[in-house]
Amino acid sequence: MPAYHSTFLAEEDTNARIIGNMAILPLKTTFKGPALPCMESYDIIDEIIDLFRANTFFKNFEIKGASDRTLIYGILFLSQCLNSINYNTNKNEAIKILTNLSLDDFAIPGDIGFPLNSLYLPPNNRNDSVFLRQYLSQFRQELSSRLIGRLYQSNNNVPSKFWLAFGRKKFMNKAL
Known part of the structure; x- marks a missing residue:
């Protein structure tokens, strides 16, 4: 049985901006940033959450496009989030932990500390890197x-x- 791929692969040609080889897809979000607003009821974040538990069982993942790379990054970040929460963490503590984890300094494709540099191309220039x-x-x-x-x-x-039980599983044997 193959892994589940992104449903946004078909939209890469028309809607998505691609930096390196990672798709910059629209988001339904209230957070400030450069993402375009998603006009659909389903975005890449919903897809990551829906496919996370099924895809964590796969050690191999055939990348079919830039949207799959965005999906992989999201799955690995979601796994990192689950690993930072334990069974005794209440909702307020979890909000603090995950907010700090989200805003912490992190490596992007092309940086020395990025664990998936073999799968991702670095941004072409400094403006793309900042974006x-x-x-x-x-x-x-x-x-x-x-x-x-x-x-x-x-x-x-x-x-x-x-949900927490899936935090121990490593998708593609990788972690951020």
Whole structure:
């Protein structure tokens, strides 16, 4: 059974800006940043959250386009978020932890500390590099915000054990 790929692969030709070989897709977000507003009810963040648990079982992932690279980055960041929360973390503590994790300094494709440099091309110039860093910062904030909504959907004091159990799995044997 193959891994689940991004449904935004078809939109790469018309809507998506590509930096390096990573798609810059529109987001439904309230956070400040360069992402275009998503006019659809489903965006890449929703897709990452929906496909995360199924895709974590795969050690190999055939990349079919730039949107898949955005999906991979999101899955690895979501896994990092789950690893930073434990079973005793309440919702307010989780918001603080994930907000700090989202805003912490992070490596982008082309940086020395980026773990997936073999799969991602670096940005072509400094302006693209700054734009990608701002987009990924907005992307990370939105993803962590929506993840908190899923983790604490039924109880504000205890995160869902069905989500936290997947934090230990490594997608493609990689981590951010």
